[in-house]
Amino acid sequence: MPDTTLLVLDAEPLPRLGKLTGRVRVEHADASTLADRLSAADVLLVWDFSSHAVRHAWPGAGPRPRWVHTASAGVDHLMCPELAASDTVVTNARGVFDQPIAEYVAALVLAMAKDLPRTWDLQRRREWRHRESQRVAGTRACVVGSGPIGRAIVKSLKALGITTALVGRTPRTGVHGPAELDRLMARADWVVSAAPLTEATHGMFDARRFGMMQPSARFINVGRGQLVVEDALVEALSKRWIAGAALDVFEHEPLGPDSPLWEVAGLIVSPHMSGDTIGWRDELGTQFVELFERWEAGKPLANVVDKKRGYVSGH
């Protein structure tokens, strides 16, 4: 019998785990059983990244897993002071979502510049209405969040001829610090939110900041819903403080059919899918198996989250 117990918090089948057959005892938990089963687990794999069960189960009674991996870029759904203070190592899915999310942001920028939502609307109404659209080359973007996702977004926007500024927590070469955010947002045609959700970033896109943006500017959030004060965004759109917005993440997900956000003029709503390209679950599974093999061999893990900061730091 394998010595190691891997507990998987999952909502749906997990590919690639078959590779570990015979090398690990795999057990499963859901939100209701996690707290009970945690003390018997050496490793916890948070496959269901929409669940907040880990946060609620910590610290709990008995031994805790020595390693927790989440199949997501953000760790806000599992992090809590007790876990942060513990010896447990937390890793994330850094790398899997960078390129897909960067492409998704480019898709939104171009769709808004070329007025595609209106094109679809007119097509549905069988109306031929010629419009002038915008060039994206030569416009200016402010990307907030200087991790691998933010950096991939910068790269893809630059490839379209867009002048970009990247804003992160710590100023360094190629990254502006938080003190410059207001100035950069005020002159941007595109403001892209790709920051991790932490105490410092919670609600950072608020009425004051939307009020600062150019009336022709657009806002895109592919980070976490709680980065944005949704009411303030709705107000900014309805009062034409800004020209448009696209949200792929929301304070409460999934968005219910009664949410007023579905029908805000100038707002594109998508169901938290920006990073999820065909094969993503496979990639996440492969990534975990690779990390597990390092852990099993006693090698240092990659993608280790700075638990105080709430993201993988140092890049």
Added chain:
Amino acid sequence: MPDTTLLVLDAEPLPRLGKLTGRVRVEHADASTLADRLSAADVLLVWDFSSHAVRHAWPGAGPRPRWVHTASAGVDHLMCPELAASDTVVTNARGVFDQPIAEYVAALVLAMAKDLPRTWDLQRRREWRHRESQRVAGTRACVVGSGPIGRAIVKSLKALGITTALVGRTPRTGVHGPAELDRLMARADWVVSAAPLTEATHGMFDARRFGMMQPSARFINVGRGQLVVEDALVEALSKRWIAGAALDVFEHEPLGPDSPLWEVAGLIVSPHMSGDTIGWRDELGTQFVELFERWEAGKPLANVVDKKRGYVSGH
């Protein structure tokens, strides 16, 4: 009084012509008066590029303008054997539309890869439905038409990480000849039509060629409507020979409200706007004024169309 008469075939006001005040006698014509006024014109500016009036007025009686400029990239709407055989020089708006059309094609490619049309549809129905989308990096495009527009499209798709093949009339470095089209189309994820409309290209995208494409492939036409056999495209879409298509140009424009094309599943319809970014009329006006100043000074014109071929050649 100025010696030179400039006749403008126009449907709407033309910016930037004020710069020529006092240097040229400007007269105006529409489709019904063009034939009568043509004999008094030294230069004809075809500002209304949707009109076929020039073709119908040629050769006509009396002297013809020595120079005809069209504020469009294509010259198919004005070219006829008599004009082609004459001494009249024809110039076009080469250069103005390259970058905008390239961005528009990138917008369509990304919108289709990221399933944005369905996202809009679901938003309208207030449905949260997560889907997996496609990565564009690593996919393969075949761009047909090796003029400046086709080359700009290649550049913008390459910037997205797409592997591209360019097909033109004459094989040369970086350009495949027509003999390779079938092979390249058969392996492409994206087939982009940006060719000029000539005898050789009329109806080139037909049932045989759509039948050759991959079931997962998409077709985009930003060239001329007549390059495509529309019925064949509709059949290819309805039988799932290909996964999707976007048409910005049509055999008959504007598309009437009764056209069946508006409602073909998997087809994006836009009103011939791919190259028309804010300020485009200004750019077209400025370009004509610059050409006029060269002509006035006896310098050789730029953007001279090879009238036999139907486009500016030699690049």
